[in-house]
Amino acid sequence: MDTTPPADRLTLAAIRDAHERIRDRIHRTPVLTSTTLDGQSGGKLFFKCENLQKGGAFKARGATNAVFSLTDAEAARGVATHSSGNHAAALSRAAKLRGIPAYIVMPNNAPKAKRAAVERLGGKIVFCEPNIPAREAAAAKVIAETGATLIHPFDNLRVMAGQGTATLELLEQAPDLDIIVAPVGGGGLISGTAVAATSLKPGIRVIGAEPAGADDASRSFKAGKFIPITQANTIADGLRSSTSDRTFAEIRSHVSDIVTVTEESIVAAMRAVWEVLKIVIEPSGAVPYAAIVENKIDVRGKRVGIILTGGNLDLDRLPWQ
Amino acid sequence: MDTTPPADRLTLAAIRDAHERIRDRIHRTPVLTSTTLDGQSGGKLFFKCENLQKGGAFKARGATNAVFSLTDAEAARGVATHSSGNHAAALSRAAKLRGIPAYIVMPNNAPKAKRAAVERLGGKIVFCEPNIPAREAAAAKVIAETGATLIHPFDNLRVMAGQGTATLELLEQAPDLDIIVAPVGGGGLISGTAVAATSLKPGIRVIGAEPAGADDASRSFKAGKFIPITQANTIADGLRSSTSDRTFAEIRSHVSDIVTVTEESIVAAMRAVWEVLKIVIEPSGAVPYAAIVENKIDVRGKRVGIILTGGNLDLDRLPWQ
Numbered sequence: 001m002d003t004t005p006p007a008d009r010l011t012l013a014a015i016r017d018a019h020e021r022i023r024d025r026i027h028r029t030p031v032l033t034s035t036t037l038d039g040q041s042g043g044k045l046f047f048k049c050e051n052l053q054k055g056g057a058f059k060a061r062g063a064t065n066a067v068f069s070l071t072d073a074e075a076a077r078g079v080a081t082h083s084s085g086n087h088a089a090a091l092s093r094a095a096k097l098r099g100i101p102a103y104i105v106m107p108n109n110a111p112k113a114k115r116a117a118v119e120r121l122g123g124k125i126v127f128c129e130p131n132i133p134a135r136e137a138a139a140a141k142v143i144a145e146t147g148a149t150l151i152h153p154f155d156n157l158r159v160m161a162g163q164g165t166a167t168l169e170l171l172e173q174a175p176d177l178d179i180i181v182a183p184v185g186g187g188g189l190i191s192g193t194a195v196a197a198t199s200l201k202p203g204i205r206v207i208g209a210e211p212a213g214a215d216d217a218s219r220s221f222k223a224g225k226f227i228p229i230t231q232a233n234t235i236a237d238g239l240r241s242s243t244s245d246r247t248f249a250e251i252r253s254h255v256s257d258i259v260t261v262t263e264e265s266i267v268a269a270m271r272a273v274w275e276v277l278k279i280v281i282e283p284s285g286a287v288p289y290a291a292i293v294e295n296k297i298d299v300r301g302k303r304v305g306i307i308l309t310g311g312n313l314d315l316d317r318l319p320w321q
Numbered sequence: 322m323d324t325t326p327p328a329d330r331l332t333l334a335a336i337r338d339a340h341e342r343i344r345d346r347i348h349r350t351p352v353l354t355s356t357t358l359d360g361q362s363g364g365k366l367f368f369k370c371e372n373l374q375k376g377g378a379f380k381a382r383g384a385t386n387a388v389f390s391l392t393d394a395e396a397a398r399g400v401a402t403h404s405s406g407n408h409a410a411a412l413s414r415a416a417k418l419r420g421i422p423a424y425i426v427m428p429n430n431a432p433k434a435k436r437a438a439v440e441r442l443g444g445k446i447v448f449c450e451p452n453i454p455a456r457e458a459a460a461a462k463v464i465a466e467t468g469a470t471l472i473h474p475f476d477n478l479r480v481m482a483g484q485g486t487a488t489l490e491l492l493e494q495a496p497d498l499d500i501i502v503a504p505v506g507g508g509g510l511i512s513g514t515a516v517a518a519t520s521l522k523p524g525i526r527v528i529g530a531e532p533a534g535a536d537d538a539s540r541s542f543k544a545g546k547f548i549p550i551t552q553a554n555t556i557a558d559g560l561r562s563s564t565s566d567r568t569f570a571e572i573r574s575h576v577s578d579i580v581t582v583t584e585e586s587i588v589a590a591m592r593a594v595w596e597v598l599k600i601v602i603e604p605s606g607a608v609p610y611a612a613i614v615e616n617k618i619d620v621r622g623k624r625v626g627i628i629l630t631g632g633n634l635d636l637d638r639l640p641w642q
Contacts, residue, residue: 277373278601279600279601315592320636321637
């Protein structure tokens with residue numbers, strides 16, 4: 001029997017390779033625990049703090065793996081992406097580390113903070129009109145002109161493998177977890193998380209958490225087929241994407257459940273993490289803990305890993321004010 | 322020659338004993354680094370995150386050491402203090418861990434959040450009029466009635482030894498530091514920090530940082546004699562106390578310098594730590610980094626440890642809003 005996975009599927013070996021490649025170029029982020037939050041939930045919670053990652057988000061992992069996986073000839077022509085959020089900054093940083101150009105296609109109405117983050121890291125911004133066709137056309141044009149490699153923010157096996165490295169570390173830092181909860185946006189993180197966790201610990205349950213206002217992955221999961229998102233309406237700006245065929249395939253194979261949470265509980269969970277754990281997380285990062293606060297996941301008596309994905313937000317505009 | 326230190330002086334041995342006593346009852350807090358903040362300062366900065374300590378402040382260390390140093394007979398009668406801040410909560414928690422009462426004398430106008438923190442941890446609050454003589458009288462009364470042991474927030478060798486344990490960990494986590502910077506309030510933390518650091522690494526410089534609006538330690542240090550504070554005017558509410566004779570003796574012996582910072586730079590430093598390190602620190606905790614931002618300490622080319630002391634503050638009232 002040939003047990004080789006298809007070339008378009010993610011493997012534990014690829015995640016381990018990614019970790020070897022990136023470990024000296026990223027932070028090994030701490031895992032925090034809180035007696036207070038354990039008492040409220042009835043479980044034992046282990047918060048993997050990717051908000052404390054380089055650039056303030058787990059995206060450093062996938063972007064760094066993708067950039068350092070390129071051949072020298074490929075790398076010399078640079079990398080490109082059409083994301084404007086944490087992935088854009090992470091790709092700019094990884095490219096800078098390798099000494100190659102990063103072309104970041106960004107709508108001309110992108111927030112100043114996002115533009116500044118990319119510019120500070122040496123990314124070359126290519127502006128376009130604020131719609132999907134214009135972004136794709138601009139990305140295609142810059143790639144045609146430069147020969148840069150497109151590094152998609154999630155629909156890319158190297159990126160997915162990189163995101164899975166957070167779970168390799170988490171399972172060393174907090175062994176014997178029963179459950180790991182991660183948010184679902186495009187599905188890169190949950191894919192890497194689920195492949196890493198279920199390969200290393202066959203009995204573990206990996207659960208995705210999603211805003212009810214951007215519940216494409218939950219609906220797809222229940223329907224057993226990919227349903228793209230029509231309209232995203234959530235404060236969790238990192239989770240407004242649809243999954244792709246590639247990430248949805250990993251979700252179907254390795255994720256136990258996808259639950260949804262309200263906007264109110266995202267804000268409440270975010271504030272609780274700030275107040276009790278004393279760390280800054282963005283709304284997207286609060287979604288897994290919101291699922292626990294909402295009792296959408298039964299954690300009583302369980303050891304539960306939670307991926308806190310990022311901490312980038314505008315401190316002048318906090319959602320509880 | 323008798324090299325035994327006087328009984329009222331702090332020693333490395335006492336700090337090591339304290340660490341053995343408390344290490345399973347506190348968090349070993351992480352040390353964070355940031356390429357961004359290193360680039361801005363010209364040094365290599367190591368942030369010891371005591372805001373991520375149990376109860377959100379380093380005070381857990383000293384209070385836990387004091388409570389678990391008591392004999393069973395002493396402990397049975399409980400502990401008392403007349404602080405209403407982080408020490409009160411830390412003492413309540415330590416007493417709860419040992420299963421003994423903690424009597425917390427608090428002015429009847431204390432903020433609700435501080436009362437709630439103590440009550441949640443099982444501390445018994447004794448209210449008094451909001452002035453120093455009333456607090457001392459109330460503390461004396463509860464001690465006379467119960468036989469409880471007074472655990473002063475800083476003028477206590479067991480407390481000072483406990484606070485020094487953060488530096489034992491820091492020097493394991495970030496060896497070869499040239500400088501350690503800690504804030505100065507009553508002087509418990511800086512005493513423990515300075516004795517631990519200079520005993521373990523004779524060439525290291527320990528520098529205190531203080532708000533200009535509560536600069537008693539700086540003035541005392543320069544005058545070579547203890548000058549009590551007359552009026553404290555600073556947002557850094559944990560640093561409004563004067564040092565005591567006991568803490569000032571350690572400061573004189575082991576601290577290289579005490580620098581002061583403005584209110585503006587405290588707020589700017591606090592915000593920079595939130596934005597870049599993605600952690601919540603209170604104004605008092607921002608004072609050492611403010612001294613670096615203000616160029617009061619030359620850190621260029623140096624490896625610098627910074628004690629981030631706590632993260633307890635009202636998220637509805639941030640100082641930049």
